[in-house]
Amino acid sequence: MALMADLQRFLRDRSLSVCNLPQKGRSLFTGRDFVPGEVITSQEPYVCVPNNSSPESRCDGCFKTNNLKKCSGCQVVWYCGSSCQKSEWKLHRHECKALSTLEKEKRKFVTPTIRMMLKLYIKRNLQNEKVIPITTTDDYSLVEALVSHMSELDEKQLMLYAQMANLVNLILQLPSIDLKEIAENFSKFSCNAHSICDSELRPQGIGLYPFVSIINHSCAPNAILVFEEQMAVVRAMGHIPKDSEVTISYIETAGSTLTRQKSLKEQYLFHCECTRCSNIGTPHDIEESAILEGYRCANENCTGFLLRDPDERGFVCQKCTLLRSKEEVKKLAGDVKKVSENAPASPSAENKQDAISVYKAMEKLQARLFHSFSITLMRTREKLLKMLMEVENWREALNYCRLIVPVYLRVYPATHPLIGLQLYTQGKLEWLLEETEDAVSSLTKAFDILRISHGTSTCFMKELSAKLDEARAEACFKRAN
Numbered sequence: 001m002a003l004m005a006d007l008q009r010f011l012r013d014r015s016l017s018v019c020n021l022p023q024k025g026r027s028l029f030t031g032r033d034f035v036p037g038e039v040i041t042s043q044e045p046y047v048c049v050p051n052n053s054s055p056e057s058r059c060d061g062c063f064k065t066n067n068l069k070k071c072s073g074c075q076v077v078w079y080c081g082s083s084c085q086k087s088e089w090k091l092h093r094h095e096c097k098a099l100s101t102l103e104k105e106k107r108k109f110v111t112p113t114i115r116m117m118l119k120l121y122i123k124r125n126l127q128n129e130k131v132i133p134i135t136t137t138d139d140y141s142l143v144e145a146l147v148s149h150m151s152e153l154d155e156k157q158l159m160l161y162a163q164m165a166n167l168v169n170l171i172l173q174l175p176s177i178d179l180k181e182i183a184e185n186f187s188k189f190s191c192n193a194h195s196i197c198d199s200e201l202r203p204q205g206i207g208l209y210p211f212v213s214i215i216n217h218s219c220a221p222n223a224i225l226v227f228e229e230q231m232a233v234v235r236a237m238g239h240i241p242k243d244s245e246v247t248i249s250y251i252e253t254a255g256s257t258l259t260r261q262k263s264l265k266e267q268y269l270f271h272c273e274c275t276r277c278s279n280i281g282t283p284h285d286i287e288e289s290a291i292l293e294g295y296r297c298a299n300e301n302c303t304g305f306l307l308r309d310p311d312e313r314g315f316v317c318q319k320c321t322l323l324r325s326k327e328e329v330k331k332l333a334g335d336v337k338k339v340s341e342n343a344p345a346s347p348s349a350e351n352k353q354d355a356i357s358v359y360k361a362m363e364k365l366q367a368r369l370f371h372s373f374s375i376t377l378m379r380t381r382e383k384l385l386k387m388l389m390e391v392e393n394w395r396e397a398l399n400y401c402r403l404i405v406p407v408y409l410r411v412y413p414a415t416h417p418l419i420g421l422q423l424y425t426q427g428k429l430e431w432l433l434e435e436t437e438d439a440v441s442s443l444t445k446a447f448d449i450l451r452i453s454h455g456t457s458t459c460f461m462k463e464l465s466a467k468l469d470e471a472r473a474e475a476c477f478k479r480a481n
């Protein structure tokens with residue numbers, strides 16, 4: 001009861017409230033207007049772990065990748081130095097002891113999700129023993145309140161969680177541990193845990209933020225969740241009036257309504273009825289799906305979108321009425337598939353040039369098959385951009401970057417950080433290639449978007465701001481000369 005009163009006070013102080021909505025369960029509401037970029041709430045993780053997939057390991061404290069040393073006790077966890085090791089020791093002391101007794105063979109099964117569960121129980125025990133203080137938002141009772149959807153899981157999923165719970169039990173060997181509760185907590189992780197990303201939205205680890213987890217999903221959200229180190233920060237993406245529900249997006253929102261709904265159903269077990277999803281089946285929604293996930297017109301100069309021909313002969317352009325035959329589409333799709341089978345998902349440094357050639361061939365074929373705003377084509381270009389940056393081919397990288405930005409502008413809301421980040425990359429490339437005026441324009445747009453999602457006080461934003469100032473000064477100098 002005291003905790004509930006604490007939570008109510010905590011919410012009131014931040015002009016927020018939690019309501020129970022029949023279709024959604026707990027939902028976070030605003031008690032005043034919020035302006036674009038304003039922090040609505042933030043929270044440190046109850047528990048978090050880095051993604052420690054080889055070859056890249058991360059420090060357990062700060063998630064950095066440099067100067068790492070393995071914990072000599074358990075040989076599982078990495079640290080960048082004594083400061084991180086010390087700050088983690090209260091918790092890791094217990095985990096280390098438990099992991100050390102685990103057979104070496106079994107240690108490879110200790111995935112980040114398993115580790116997060118180990119840390120969850122260790123922290124709960126330490127809080128019960130008052131070794132770690134309990135605060136309003138750092139409290140296991142908030143974990144207990146999370147939705148699990150246990151009763152909706154199929155046999156296969158339940159079996160997997162039971163096996164994972166057994167492993168946790170084997171490692172921790174706590175006398176009072178309840179296997180059913182651990183399995184249920186794995187299910188809670190699946191629909192409540194967040195992927196912790198750096199400022200450039202690259203995943204670094206996973207974390208449980210039981211207060212932030214009260215926020216529901218929308219495919220047209222009014223807020224965004226970003227991370228400052230490991231702290232989750234929720235910012236308003238636009239003006240949010242008083243008494244509105246705060247929503248974030250749980251998924252990649254670039255995709256047709258059917259694709260978005262499928263991924264929400266699979267992982268979060270609900271049917272989304274947000275403003276975008278309630279358009280399903282309308283002419284606008286059909287057009288959008290055909291553009292994002294469909295084929296291009298046979299006439300190269302036409303920008304129309306294609307729908308299935310009622311006589312099943314193929315696909316008809318809705319702008320110029322030209323028919324693209326089933327056979328032609330099938331042949332081209334087969335060619336794309338053949339090339340894509342040779343495209344490595346993560347090419348090594350040695351075969352990067354070969355991989356670039358394969359992806360370029362794939363991009364050419366996809367550009368003939370798909371609409372120019374196709375998500376599949378966009379993903380191939382993103383991959384090419386990344387590889388070209390890695391081999392320092394700035395000119396070609398810039399060309400792909402310029403093809404990606406218009407697609408982002410179409411598939412994401414205007415203040416989405418992915419647009420800002422892509423413009424930031426474009427600006428840096430333009431500057432490097434001495435297209436200074438263009439660089440100033442791209443960096444300015446990037447800054448205007450990213451200051452809403454990222455704020456202005458992080459190192460990342462300070463660096464962007466400094467680059468923009470420098471580019472402006474250089475452009476001024478060039479103009480004067």
Ligand SMILES: C[S@@+](CC[C@H](N)C(=O)[O-])C[C@H]1O[C@@H](n2cnc3c(N)ncnc32)[C@H](O)[C@@H]1O
Binds near residue numbers: 024
């Ligand atoms: C991270 S929790 C959000 C808080 C949750 N409403 C609660 O009561 O704890 C995610 C779960 O909330 C529900 N949810 C989130 N967004 C929703 C939405 N737009 N419509 C319906 N249910 C939603 C789903 O059950 C989903 O698995």
